[in-house]
Amino acid sequence: MSSPITLRGWFWQQAKLLDQTTDLTDFVPWFTESKAGSIGGVIPSLDAALEACHREGGRSRALDGALRGLIQRGYSKIRPIKPLLVSLAYEIDRRFPVPLPAVPGGIRDLLPASEQTTSLLNSMVRFGALNVTSFSDTAPAGRLTDIKNRSWAILQDPALAGSIAKASAPVTSRCSKGQLKEMAEGVLAAKGGVCTTFAAAAVHLLLKDGPLMATGPRIEFVSGPKHCLCLVNRAAHASDVEPSAGKPKGTIVSFDFWNDDVVIIDPWAGSMGFHVISSKITYPSKLKAMVGLQVDKYFDTAWE
Structure with missing residues (x-):
């Protein structure tokens, strides 16, 4: 099993790969802000969900919800982190893939x-589903x-x-x-x-x-x-x-x-x-x- 990841650790690792280390100082306020509704306020819940999923060996709604909250706040406020958010979404899918259904x-x-x-x-x-926003009422409960x-x-x-x-x-x-x-x-x-x-x-x-x-x-x-x-x-x-x-x-x-x-x-x-x-x-x-x-x-x- 892969080693556990935290949001800060993942961003630091990926930023180095993307040659963005010089920009990380701009992320300090973003990481440290912790008031309700802020981007920093989402980080603890996402890290906790990542740790729980790693420990239990499966994906959770808490993890998906925390990632969604990060995307909604982070992308609108700090456009340079978009590649990092994309890579994080891919990594979560890789580590905790959707189970394959059985074909009866x-x-x-x-x-x-x-x-x-x-x-x-x-x-x-x-x-x-690249047009999911047009069909949000179609997905089963808990999957959107x-x-x-x-x-x-x-x-x-x-x-x-x-x-x-x-x-x-x-x-x-x-x-x-x-x-x-x-x-x-x-x-x-x-x-x-x-x-x-x-x-x-x-x-x-x-x-x-x-x-x-x-x-x-x-x-x-x-x-x-x-x-x-x-x-x-x-x-x-x-x-x-x-x-x-x-x-x-x-x-x-x-x-x-x-x-x-x-x-x-x-x-x-x-x-x-x-x-x-x-x-x-x-x-x-x-x-x-x-x-x-x-x-x-x-x-x-x-x-x-």
Whole structure:
């Protein structure tokens, strides 16, 4: 196990790595101020939470809340410490990662993908939802703070600017495999995305999966008014409409009409505190409502 860290120790170590040691004297008032609501007032609670998490070997709401308080105060007051706050958020995620959810056996049996691909998809619960502030009411109770911290760090990291652009790309018409690949590269590099690019990344990864492709199930990239998904093994329906010269995207029937053995792969849901891989029955109702009644289709292996 890594040795315990304190906020002051971490900042000093990282400041030296970032060649900011000459600026540390400017942080002295910031560290020593201890009145209620000040940045210095947050430090003891964060250090106590770090010590408790190290001792107990797991993440806590107290730690996420203290880090959030530091970000909200520190970033608005002292812009030079932004790289230090980003590195601290990354380090906390590294030391105390979000637990990986189990994929229920019944659902796993419906997805004939390799263990490697399934594990990679499932690991996206540790990625950042880059549009979390627009969907704050979606996250499960107790998870919003760590989700916001993770996404904030990704968005503030200048090294990820190009990847973030790819991981935030909109989609309005039928996608090529090349477009899916580009969005997937952005998501995997940034370790974050929005529902559109997360779904595209899932489709891309499944298209590369040998065991899955050998079985030939249908794989689709679909979008409702407020949410995008990857679907595996959805049965065609008489009301589905395929793209045409005058219609750059297809449409499919709404959620209630999907077959019971369809597999829903939603990495954005994973990044927001839910499962990545679900069945029609286990998919969260609040996300089902975001899919809505009008469902567009941007990719379908049946088109190939």
